[in-house]
Amino acid sequence: MTTPTAQPYGTPEAPRLAVRGEAHLEVDPETARIAITVHARGRDRRSALDDLTHRNTTALDLVKTYGDAVERLETGTFSITPELTKHGRGERLRTYHGTVHITAELTDFTALGELTTRLADLDLTRVDGPWWALRPDSPAHRHAHQQAVTDAVQRARAYAEALGTTLAALVELADLGAENPDHYHPVATGMRSMAYAAAAEDAAAAPLDLQPQRQHVHAAVHARFTMAPPTL
Template sequence: MISVRGEATLLVDPEVADLTVVIIAQARDRREAFERLVKRNDEVLSLVRSYGDSIDRVESTGVSVAPELRKGKDEKIRSYSGAVRVRITVADLAILGELLARIAEFEAATIDGPHWRLRTASPVYREARGRAVAEAVTRARDYAEAIGSRITGLIELADTGLTTTSVVPRMARAAGGVVFGARAVPAPAPAEPPALDLEPQQQTVYATVEARFQAAQPDFPTT
């Protein structure tokens, strides 16, 4: 029996990018704060949906409206603040820079992202597994040949791991004074906002398998 491990590492471009947009509103009256929040949320969603099939998914992941108290013992309510969290999955990465720049024009919006990734059902994972199996077979044959034997059958094949990590990101270049990162600050408004020039963060897919093969007895020379 010959036991080996097969490994494969692929460096590929991401397939989608996730953004989280936090929309905020504030007013002295709770209802007014909520109405402002609804209006701003609708504006952001309308913009995102205008990109059609370029957007894979839009999800509202949280809503909050809370009072803010004045300092002191009386605990009087000073105002109300609200927030909506929206998660956006962009399928067409070519429009990502433009979308970010247009969202950044909303003064009451914060952007977190992009977070690059592969799709859950990406064919890259299958390719990585296949390469890992091929590597295991090659290693087993190499060991068998080294002792004058040959592989005659498979005893066991086990999947020991399939992971995805991101390569250290390259810096995204911001145009027109837009700061890209945890906080998006709007630039002076031109007729059309300048698009961010982004370089997608490459993904590393790593797969390993363990295999045991049956091998023929080697013909060792007799002395």
């Protein structure tokens, strides 16, 4: 007995209906990341290194005073670079520059404004950011996927009703990224980048009022259904 071959486009007895479901959500961010660049200089390599070590420790200690508000604190690249200057026909060593990059991720946005201001108030310290984001396991992603599926079912029902029939069964449900990963962008996290130089005034600067940037979450699915045969 020959097994009937599946018909990818349906049959008159079981017409297939393919739809795309989408969801677009706008939610508050869950984390904010700032980049801290600490600079130092000295007449020789050792003095530049000692200065950089001191400034790096000062910045790290300041960030750590915010306790649980800081979810992640990481040190990135570090460098000590000689600066040469022209001297007659040759070159002469002028000074050394040191740099270390630090990344801090916070979940308390009130603390973020105060910390950013205090870091920018340190000598030879640059602060970039904040970059607002959602966590990879944020419930917002799940809600977007659920709404995309709901949207697909509603669209399919609307098409079936237009034909005077009803949906019979779900044949396939595919996340858009599973079928075309190169063009799948489930989350478009907004980024706002600002740079803060160290303040020159001796008085403490007022904390920055940083307004969290809303995050846009997108989800899309492809769904295929069978319908009861319509009367055309």
